Amino acid sequence: MIISTFFNSYAGMYVAQSFCHSLIAAIITERAVKAWKVDDPAAQQRFHLIAVIFPIFSFPLYQALNANRSSAQFRLDALFDINRWLNWEIWGAVPLGLLFLVMLIATSLVFLFQESIPVVKHTLESRNAEHDGTQCAPEPFVEKASRDLSLEAPEVLMLDDDEPVLFSTTGRDPVIFISAGLREALTEDQLHAALAHELAHIARSRRPLLITVFVLRAIMFFNPAVLVKFRRAVRDEEKICDDIAVSLTGNPKALAGALEKFYHKPAAPVETDGRKLPAVPLPIEEYSHNLHLESRISRLEHGAARTRKNETALFAITLLVITVLNYFVV
Amino acid sequence: MRTLNRTTGFLSFAVAIGVIVVLLAVMNWVPTAFQKDTLRRYRSIEEVSTALNIRDIYVPSYFPQHIVWPPSEILAQGKPFPAVVMEFKDAGSGEIVLELSQSQGGPFPAGPAIALAGIKETVPFIMKGRKAVLVVGECARNEPCSRITWKEGPYTVTALMKAAPFELTRIAESMLR
DSSP states (O other): OHHHHHHHSHHHHHHHHHHHHHHHHHHHHHHHHHHTTOOOHHHHHHHHHHHHHHHHHHHHHHHHHOGGGGSHHHHHHSSBOHHHHHTOEETTTEEHHHHHHHHHHHHHHHIIIIIIHHHHHHHHHHHOSOOSSEEOOOOHHHHHHHHHTTOOOOEEEEESOSSOOEEEEOSSSOEEEEEHHHHHHSOHHHHHHHHHHHHHHHHHTTOHHHHHHHHHHGGGTTOHHHHHHHHHHHHHHHHHHHHHHHHHHSOHHHHHHHHHTTOOOOBOOOEETTEEOOOBOOOHHHHHHHHHHHHHHHHHHHOOOOOOOOHHHHHHHHHHHHHHHHHTBO | OHHHHHHHHHHHHHHHHHHHHHHHHHHHHHHHHHOTTSSEEESOHHHHHHHHOOOOOOOOSOOOTTBOSSOSEEEEEOSSSOEEEEEEEBTTTOOEEEEEEEESSSOOOOOSSSOOOEEEEEEEEEETTEEEEEEEEEOGGGOEEEEEEEEETTEEEEEEESSOHHHHHHHHHTTOO
């Protein structure tokens, strides 16, 4: 009864409907990208972000348009009413709404520990002027590429680490960090490609629209469909920065070569008492990391197909379909 | 070639949307197939009583002549909380002019037929010893509209009518034993 009362309140309807709306938007955008063969990562990201941003506003917008959307008659004639599922009691005792709430809480915890805390930590570290690492000799390439991106050339610091590490802080005074191990493993061209990729991240992090999207995403902290779609959008961001890096260096193969250094290899088979044990499979996160790397490397090696389409029209059609369909999902 | 690709793309997208719509409709139907007391339409008050085992359904004994009996629409549910909504039409215009609802889970609006928009006055009202709240206002086209709400046992009962409060309170009082 308490659960059903919550899902009949404005806040409850917002939570439940925004989940449905984002899930439907996620499926539709996925289909739209495939059906229209949208291969530009920046365009793909725009499509994926519909599922992240749209559910924030959909419910209040629909309610403002028609306050009777929550009435019994509208729900009865709706295309899909999530309350029918949320009120369904398994073995006449446990309402599915309770399991739904557990799923939302689990998603909120994932958001807190995997997204919020690391971002806050990263921001605080970016503000801290003192960085570990030794300053590298000024790279003329970094100076030139920064000018091309209308950036002030960031500092490049070397970390005393044999593992391949490359990242940048994106605060007011951005810094690119590269490990000694990676620096040694990369050729000159690969190093330039890798630095260009980081410069692209720094340049993109200053776009107000992107910052707004990242802040808005936090409103949907409880929404598992948004969690998945936002991660897709973040992966698109890597491909966008790959493209910017290639435009700066003109050498996609060098970037592909640099990316290969980040490939996680499974542990080698271990031999004990003359018997060979099978190789240890990779944990799922590393497997997914490798899959993403493979797709980026393949794009760079085979040349990303660039069929320019009227993406604005396709985007508008997709958004319109999502808006109309979700109006009848309560 | 480009036109063919575009047509194939649009077709593929349209098919995907069709599949999503059908899937949503099926998923919307599944809970009703397995739960008999979920929200649905009923033909008569007796049917509601029998199907959902709701014994107290509040119906007025006084009806102005222009309101048609039986209700044109009856919606009811047993779970998550018992609730019944009835709509009544005007004999002349065929418009829905009266809406009665009773719910054990707070307000249970029926539908868009009567939407009380401009509220002019909200006053406490005593009705056969029950404390009620009477709201007077306007619906669309500046028609007079009024609503009265009170607690009756475990139920919150609401009567909403496209009429001045005098007629509505008479109907509401006739619902009490």
